[in-house]
Amino acid sequence: MSELEPDFSPDRILVRASSRADDSLTSDSQPLTSVVEARALTRLYDQQRAVDAIDFSVKRGETFGLLGPNGAGKSTTMRMIACRTPLTSGELFVEGLDVRTQGRQIRAQIGVVPQDNNLDPDLNVWLNLITYASYFRIPKKQAAQRAKELLAFIGLTERANSKIDQLSGGMKRRLMIARSLLHDPKLLVLDEPTTGLDPQVRQEI
Secondary structure: OOOOOOOOOHHHEEOOOOOOOOOOOOOOOOHHHOOEEEEEEEEEEOOEEEEEEEEEEEOOOOOOOOOOOOOOOHHHHHHHHOOOOOOOEEEEEEOOEEOOOOHHHHHOOEEEEOOOOOOOOOOEHHHHHHHHHHHOOOOHHHHHHHHHHHHHHHOOHHHOOOEHHHOOHHHHHHHHHHHHHOOOOOEEEEOOOOOOOOHHHHHHO
């Protein structure tokens, strides 16, 4: 691994999951044994069940992915893990923290690549990264170095001064992945992270 490549070890990436209950999970399990642990996780929208009492546990060192048709609740589950959508019932812990009461601490430890583009169109590529780093109170010098390394990693060094609307869909996706890595998160939540990327870039990511 070169010095410009972020650490993509399995315990840092949420890429594969199952909604099947883990038979080894008991009510006495301690949240700290898992990176993510869900028990009877449920989300309702106007009495419609988007997520229906699912159980799963992501151990450190595992890769985990959510598979299913459109409307199966994959993105909703990811948003609950990322503390962006409140759960209706059940329990959900991330790094041993309760999403219902410790969302701020959780958000500081995870990187999120949402399904839709949410880059700031008023800022160029470089400032999208630097501004995002400021949300995590990363020192300016450290943020600049990290942004430089990540731009090199995703092949956008030459586009640092480009506005977002000047980028292709694949470039925007790569930038969102780089942004999610800025604060060196313990866990990545990726919602269709390779959308818009060509096969070669998908393989690299």
